[in-house]
Every structure is written in structure tokens, then in C-alpha cells.
Amino acid sequence: MNAPDRRAGANAGAEPAGRPHAGSGRYIGQRVRRKEDARLLTGRGQFVDDIALPGMLHVAFVRSPIARGRILGIDLDVARDVPGVHAIYTQQDLAHFNVDMLSFYLVSPEVETTPLANGRVAYVGEPVALVIADSRPIAEDAASLVVVDYAEEDPVVTIDDARSGPPVHPGCDDNIAAEMGEQEIDEDLQALLEGAPHLIRHRVVHQRISQSPMETRGVVVSREGAEELTLYITCQSPHLVARWVSLALGLPPGAIRVIAKDVGGGFGLKNHPWKEETAVILAALMFNRPLKWIEDRYENLIAANQAREQEMVLQVALDDDGRLLASHGDYSVNNGAFPQLSECNIAVHMFVWAAYRMPRYGFLTRGWYSNTIGYAAYRGPWAMESLIRETALDVAARRIGIDPIELRRRNLVTLQDQPTTSCMDLPLEDITPAECLEKLLAAFDVAAFRREQAAARKEGRYLGLGIATYIEPTGAAGAITTMTGELAQVRIEPTGKVTATMSTHSQGHGTATTMAQIFADRLGVPYEDVTVFEGDSSRGGFSPGAAGSRQGVIAGGAAIMAADLLAAKFRQLAAHLLDTSVDAIVIDEGMVRVDGAPDKCRPFADIACIAYGEPDRLPPGFEAGLEAQYRYQPPPMTFSSAANACVVEVDADTGFVRILRWISSEDCGNVINPAVVEGQIAGGLAQAIGMVLLEEVRFDARGNPLAATYKDYHLPAIADIPEFEFVHAGTASQSVGGMRGCGEGGAIIGAPTLVNAIADALAPFGEVPVDLPLTPTKLLSLIEGRDLSAKTVDDQHHFIADHPVTVPVSAAAESAPQAPQPAAAPTAEALVDGDWKMVLSTPMGPQEMTGHFETRGQALAGYLSSPEGQMDFTGSVDGANLKFDLKVDKPMKITLKYTLAVTGDKIAGKCKMGIFGSAKVTGQRA
């Protein structure tokens, strides 16, 4: 079934990324206009909040204001009396349903998980009660009048908290949600790491991310009769939702119909229902009226499952030529209280070195429960593997003094190396990251950039180039219960038009377009004559829809196979009616001709009409009608590859990063629609830029979310995203059609590409700690401890070795280079003594002061003077580094601990102000 002739558009991917006209009669590989656009552009889409059913009532939730505690009592009396309120339910009312809150893999949860809080709350925003009212405003009014009495407990918020804090879930011994790997590094591996000429210990801290689809979650539930249930819901696969609800609630599957025509983005959040959607479904079953719940943005940001909060330390051993010798990874991910899957993200380790020749790898991987919102998928859930590997390789390149491109060339698995297996025993047959890298370098002149960079440095401008490569598993099928093949059903209607029913689902993916391109191409009909129906679990067969970059690969293969079956049937009938052989039949834009007989010609629609309405004219044994279906089971995994480059300028005065250029060189095999593929990649890259520079879900120490609006959670806007350039490789995969998935890649490779560019730009200041997001504040904390005027760059790659630098205290990173002392260091007296004009940046605003320093050996004495008065201090000095404490009484008794470093005429560092945290200190000689 993998015959080459089944591969669509053999040279489709090789074409330049121009804009060929779509009307050439072949549609695969063309930038065909999207079928979805006409309704979406005119306000005629059908999103869940657009559904209104007769008798429908509205739901609002009472949510926990604390991160952890026991519920002592719930008083509903006042709320129930609000006019327009119909019912208020708590978990006690829903308990008899015994819902099994299954994971995406349809596995029962590791810890008790209920739709509404069951006696305890475990995160701020956890739904405690559900109010049904005539309208949403009335439901919200009543929700605000529900009185819940809590016995608050100290929450476990961060991964660090989880390691040492009390178990989030009563009855558990600790907060480990999932764990794999070795507790201790294997002795042989340890010896390889320690004995290597170069050992990089690289740490990455990744902030928590809100998937933030522009359409929030929502559901409309209608119970119809004793068993039937119709759901309109934001999701990524109506079929998966139907299967999940059937199993979770123990309902007969045939009774459930899930409809989701238009969904405003998913990105992993909408894989299957969670607490709120489930509670609304149960409430509708109890109350027997259609119910609607539409999440508002505040709810979405504080109570919809989130992703990515993780940290990892990767040790990488290399020889003097930069060849990889061994590696170890220690990974942790915050699962929150009720994750959609108790996750330790084994995929991070499966793929971290899969594209590289890495002889030996060991790992420890853990997921941690905490009193925060539960973990869910986000585009490329295992993306840490690329982020930490690609940034570690650049650190290694700087440390060893090798060009980062050359370092990759020496270690990447090439096509010549395959078939082979990775260090984690992953079979590799046709990955092309090395080839993507060469194509990228053909499109970007690195040498010219390095000259430009060196010239810019002389002007005090910091340009950086980041390059990253990766592979991505796409179109997986067969290993996980829910990750299946795809069914395509297609008919040539009696009108001659083509109708297909698919289980694909678009939350922007444009699958009704790409599938129609395939059907039009393979059946020889105009694209305009093809309609693809999707978004309804009562049509088509099971598939998980949009998950794991699978639809182009698997549904595309299914569409080709079903279309070819139908085309064969049509040609058989046409040959019979035109009294010729099947091979002589030519189908051309609505007409059927006989090769070599110009007079034998019939409209396509005539033959279709006969197939249904004139059984006497059909060939003997011919099944009436023109219908076919095929369930395509692809190879277990299809890999996509890519190499990206990005150029940034970091403003050393503000710490702001400006992206100047970005090239994506990717190999997603045969491309059905380049505009759709580029749209997927661009969207993922934009999300990666948000991850690196802008977005962050933060909590305070009590577990209160600090980003509850889009004024606090910063999504990238148009000015934050550059215009991306695309290079397509087009190496046909082994799946039918030769496609490779492209849904998640941009979100995976974008982050390391951008981090590497920033790190390259700021290399003169030391290593950038990879603690996302890289806000201007974080970058400035690295930049401002430096005397930039003394730095020149002749050879970027030897810069660190030639120009040893001291990392300021506030920016010390695990991966920071060693900082040898300069051979003839000037004395502390010459560096430090005298008067300095300094600014302390406190949360209350900047405070100006004058500092006077006098050194004697390693002793420091002096005073700080400001309009409020003068305070004397004593402390210590080590070279150019000062330490001293000041005890103050106002606004309260605290000790201010100063840590400063002098470089030339500048001074910088920080002041620890007790419970007020740290404040930055900057200044210059008076």
C-alpha cells in the first residue's frame, strides 16, 4: 500500500513558495482558496456560543478563592432565592453519576477527580457549585451569593514546593504524579560524563503557559428523551468527545451526538471535556433542560487547564571535536492538582537526542502535583527536548569554540546514516534535519551576518543569530488507544457533485479545504464541486481529530485511498456506458471522454445519474450508486524535520528583543496546500515567540493566579511577530500521499531558535540563563553588570575563550562559563574607592542615593546618603565585588543586603530587602 504511485503530487513540495493559480486541474500542492473562509469572514460561522435551543438555561460556576483547604459548609439559601435561578448543584448532587474523569488515553485518573469540588479544594478557581438560571448574568449574580466556608491550608504551588511540601491529595505519600527513569545516574554513564573533555550542565526553566484559544471553552447540552444526548462543544474531535463522554458517564455510545462545526482554536486544551464541561453535562441530565456554559476569559485564564510549567537539567558530554559522547536528563513538570493526564512526559527523553548520533543517554523524569490548575496538552507537549538540546548545543559550541552549525553537522543523523536507531531505540528511516539545515544555509548567508554582527558590536548594537534543528513525530497511530487511523467516506452524488464525510476536525486547520483538494484531484472533478462534511460525531468513524500533527498525514491518506476506490468504480461504469476499456477513460473537469475517440464524450453528471437511477444500464454485478470508503492505517510514526534561523537585535539599554529575520526550512513531505502548511508553521512559531518573550501564568505564594486578563497574560500581537520566510524540502514520507505532519513543529522549534539568537547577541555579557520568558528585566540583569565599551568582537566563536568575563551575581547561571581572573587585576582600591551615584529600583519606584566606598584590603567601609539622611556601613570587598549590609527601621525593621560589582565607571548589582524581595542597583562614578 506504500507504492510510490499513491504518493500525491510527487513534486508538489519542490515548487517555489510562490502562488500558482489553483485552476490548473490539479489541486494537490496548490494554494487553493479555503472552503471555510466564506462563512467565517461574513459572520456565518457556527461556534458553540452561537447555538440557542428552545428552553435553554445558562450556567455559571462558584469557584474556590483559595488554593487549598477543606470545605466546611456551603450555604445556598440566599442564592437560590434570586429571581430567575432554577437550581444550584454541588458535588453531592452529582456524586451518584460516579463519573470516571478519563485521560486522553481513556485511562482512569491516578487521584480522585470529580467534576465539582468534593469536600476539599485544590486550586484557585476550582468549581465548587454550579448555578442554573434564566441568563448568564443572573447565574453569575446568584453564584456570587453562594457562601462557602473554608478551612484554608498552606498550598503547594511550585515544583520546588511539591518536592518538599505536604501531599496535595490526601492518602498520597508524596506529590509525585508520575515517574520514570533512574533515581541515580548509572555508574558507567556517570564515568562517561565526568571523563569527557567537555561536560555541559545546562538548565532550562519553562514558565506555565495558557493555551489561550481565542474562543474559550463552552458547551451546550441537550438531553433528548431517555437516552439521547446532543452536545455542542468546543473540541478537537467530536468523535473523541463522544467516546469520552460515553465511557466517563457510562452512557450508551449510540445515544450521544457531538457537534462542533466551528471551533476557535484548540492547541491541546480542547482534547476532551474536563471538570466544567462534565458538570454541565451532568446538570443537564438532572435538570432536563438544555444548558449552556460559555467560559469567560477570566475563567479561561484562571481555571482552564494549562501547560508547560517544567524544568530540566541536561548534562551533555562532548569530545574536543564537539562529538557527542553521553548525556543525562533530569526533568520535572508541574501537573497541577487534577491533570488531564498524570504526566512525566517520557516523550521528552524519547526525542531529545533522536535526531543526533548520541551514544548513551540516561534520564529521570517526574511529574508533580501542586495546588494549581491541572496540566493539559499544548502544541508539542514534549517540546522541552528541542528547547534544552538546541540551547545546550549552542552553549557547548561557545564553550568549546566550535561554530554551532558545524557542531550540528558533526552530530546530526543524515539520510546516509539511515536506517538506524536512536539512543532510545527509536527506528529512523527517513528523517532529514541535516538536509533541512543545508537548505536553510543556502537561503541565509551566515558569513555575511557575522560581519554585520561584528560591525554592529562596534556601534554598541547587539545582533544575534539563532539556529536550531529538530525532528517531530507526526501522524502516530497504533500505539495509543485513541491515536487511530482515519476513515474517509466519499460519494459522487447523482448530481455529479462530490460529497465526502470525514472525521477530521478544524479549529483553524482548514481540513475541509485540504481534503477537498485531494478528492478533486483524484476524482478529476473541479474543486468547487467537492464538499467535505466534518465536525459531527454522527458522521464518519472514530478518530481523535486534531492531535499529534496527524490529520494531513492520516486523513490525507484515507482520502486518497477512498477516492481511488471510487474513481475505479466510476471508470468501470463509464467504460461500460461508453463501450470502451477502463484505461481509455479520460475525466477532465466535468466531462468524460474516450482517449482517441473525440466523439465519445458524456457529462460526468450524466454517468453519476445513471449509477443511481438506471439499474438496468449498469454492468453485471455492479453495485448501484457511486460510494466508497476506506479506513487508512498509516505507519506507526511519520517524522517531520526542520531547521530554523532567526536574527535578533537586543537593545542593551532596554533589554527589548527585536526579531529582524526568521527562516523556516522544513520537510513536511508532500504538501497538500502550501498556504495551509505555512499557516500552521507560522502560528506555531508565533506561539513559540510568545513563550520565549511574553507569556507567563504566574502565581503568588498563596497560589493566586496573577495573570487573570489579557493585560497580564501577554499574547503576541502583530508587532511582536516578524514575517516568516519558508523553505520546503518535500521529501515524500512512507505514508500514502507522502505527507508529513506540520501542526506542532513551529511551536517546538521556534523557542530554541529564538533563545539561541538572544544568547548569541548577548554572548559578550555571559550566558543567558534560560528562564522563560526572557523578559527585558531578565536580559537587562545580565547586561547591566558589564562594561560594554571594552568589548570588541572579532571572532564570535572564540569570544568567550579570548575574553573571559565575570558573571554578575544576579545573573549567575548553571551554564555560565568559568570566569578566570584577569592576569593583572587592578587593585580593589583603584576600582572601588570614591563616590558613586546610584539608583535602587524598588517596587515603590527608583530611589536615588550617593554611595561612598573606602577599601582596606578585603574590608569595606562607607556610607549611603540620600535626602532621607546618611547611613554608615561596613562590609567586604573581593576584587571588584562589594558586599555590605544596612539595618533600617523604616518602613519596618529589615536588613538591606547589598551585592554590587564595579566595572570601569559603572556599578551594578542588587539589594535584598527582606520580605520585599530584591531590587536592582545601578550607578556610575559621581
Added chain:
Amino acid sequence: MSKHTIELTINGLRHTADVEARVSLSDFLREDAGYTGVHVGCDHGVCGACTVIVDGKAVRSCLMLAVQAHGADITTVEGLAEPGGALHPVQETMAQEYGLQCGFCTPGIVMTMAALTGEGKRPTEEQLIDAMSGHLCRCTGYQGIRRAVRKLVAADTGETVDGGAA
């Protein structure tokens, strides 16, 4: 809640309605008037999805109360295309340039573009991009939106431009 009678024009049709003072214009347009093309993405004035044209100006309808629209002339995305179905130039350009994916933010983007282009208006590319900075799109990375802006500006100034991808 007290109700107030408002009269206004939506997409060329006269409407009279009794609304509570607290009802936002976006909720009124969606739920009372039936224009569900008005999408509410954040309800606090940041994402721009709910943008409609009120008396010629692009306005975030989630930040305006329905009672404030008394006497106003409002156009929603449903009122942009020709009655016969021909797309407005902004809609046509967005389709040609793949300016949308899921389409949830799209009505707001289209309305801002429509308010700022056409009828002799001559926005610069910079001005239109600046206006687009008030619209959040999570799908496209703004690539097609940027191309559409370029094409619309060129159309308004009578210049021709190749709106092709990189």
C-alpha cells in the same frame, strides 16, 4: 434591573429594544439582535474580536453598553458584504491572503480594516498595522493579516503590489 428603550440602526435595519442598563453592546448585538458574527474573545477590551463599526468608527462592543448605542448606526460583520453575497474588499483580501484560520478573531479584524480603508481613506501601512496591534490572533502569526494590510493600503493608494507569500 431597570430596562431602557433604545432605538438604533444595525446593518441598515431599524431596531427598537428594551435592555438592562448593564448589558454590553456585544451581548446585545449577539443575543438580542441576533448578530452572532460579533465574537466575544476577552470581554475586557484587549483582544478586539468584538469590534463593530459605530457611526463610522471601529469600536470594541464589549466596552460599550447597549444603552450608549441609542440612536447609533452600527455595522457588524454580517452587514459588510453586498446583499447579493459579493464579499467586501477587506473580506476578499483576507481570503486571498489566508488571513484567517479558526476565524474567531476575524470579524473584529475585518471591521477595523473596513473602518480604516475604502471611501477615499488613505491609511499608511504603518497606521493600519498599528490598528491591527489591537487585535489578538492565536492561529496565524499575523502573516496573512500583514499581507492583507499591505494589499489594502496599495488598493487605497492606487498602487499595485504583489501580495504573495515570502
